[in-house]
Amino acid sequence: MADGRGRLRVSDGRRRRVRRAIADILGTSRPARTAALAQALTCGRMSSPTGPDNGLPVRMPRPRTPGRHRRPEPVVAPSNAPSLVLAVPGAPSGSVRSLAEEILSIARSELPGLRAQVGYVEGDGEEFPSLETVLAEESAARSAAVQAADSAHAADAAHAEDGTGPGSAGDAGDTVGPEGSEDGAAEPDGAGAEAGRTASSGGKHAGAAAPDDGAREPQPARQQPQFTDAPDVLVIPLLVGPDPGQMRRIRQSVLSSGAVAELTDVLGPHPLLAEGVHVKLSEAGLARADRARLFTVATAADGIVLAAVGGEEAVQAAGITGMLLAARLAVPVLAAALDADGAVARTAEQLRESGSQQVAIAPCLIGPEVPEGLLEAAAREADCSVSEPLGAYPAVGKLVASTYAAKLGIAKQQAAPGMPVR
Secondary structure, eight states, X not given: OBOTTSOBOOOHHHHHHHHHHHHHHTTSOHHHHHHHHHHHHHTTOOOBTTBOOSSOOOOXXXXXXXXXXXXXXXXXXXXXXXXXXXXXXXXOOHHHHHHHHXXXXXXXXXXXXXXXXEEETTOBTTTBOBHHHHHHHHHHHHHHHHHHHHHHHHHHHHHHHHTOSTTOHHHHOOSOOSTTSTTOOOOOTTHHHHHHHHHHHHHHTHHXXXXXXXXXXXXXXXXXXXXXXXXXXXXEESOSSOOHHHHHHHHHHHHHHTOOEEEOOOSOSOHHHHHHXXXXXXXXXXXXXXXXXXXXXXXXXXXXXXXXXXXXXHHXXXXXXXXXXXXXXXXXXXXXXXXXXXXXXXXXXXXXXXXXXXXXXXXXXXXXXXXXXXXXXXXXXXXXXEOOOOTTOHHHHHHHHHHHXXXXXXXXXXOOTTOOOO
């Protein structure tokens, strides 16, 4: 223990013992003198990690926190969950198919175990199956799977009632009856017979019935959620904003298929869409990729026209994404309807009148819903640069997975009680 001046306090008895030891070892060789001096200082005893003895003080080790620090288990789509069908608008093509498959691949990585298919609103044939065909096939497949599961459950229940199921006493012969006892004496019915059966079965499984006190109790098996009121198929339109025309076609395809399906809302507006538009602008050299880098881009636009398809309702929804994009870029952003004659050019002129010198067009679209050549024609009319649509940006796949999970009530990733979240 140290005193107020930082010096180590030594008791009088120890001081006398050290002096006698030093007097005894004087005149010996240096190595022997050093060893003897060390032994005298510690008085032949060392401090243990569990507690300091009469020797020199040592730093005590910190106790380790009990328990395991595991990462929370990832959310997995239950095997009995409805299928997901991605409704792809527009004319199908090889590039559109690759885009849709990549989006579903991202969604499966976000939600493992997800069963998903692609249906084309204007598709036909095996190469580009129509939305009606895919819905009918998926609904029939899930109905057959549900019927098979119900039949198996009913068979198990019937076996359990008549005692012929797996693990019953009739088929295994593990239980010795009164006539099969070694002494040949028949035990009376009732409590005695029940006790005999319990004892005979307990002798076989004695090791399992009496676990060690330190053994860990078995955890209950995780039960899958029941989707009794859920549809067979969940249809998610590949649209980031409301488009009455496309949604009408998709809804008609769902009704015509005869499947037990449910149609969700579109994917936007969402902050992830503003992030995707920002990245596409930066890839075209029209915006800084990161404001924190503080480097100058000579071709950066100081005014953005956020193009949408779907009329006035789509423009209003894109305006929400535009506000998020304006906060990211610190430039004015106005939404305009790409499918309205002259709307993009008028919006670009409005930005120029407000002081913007370099106006750019940023489509808040995925791609397949845009008619071919419409975006380029609007850019030429407004005399503006244009970035690419969102395409298979990872945020689109994440929104598909989150929309599916939210609609079915699949829980988000959570840690077990008492576990730290990293």
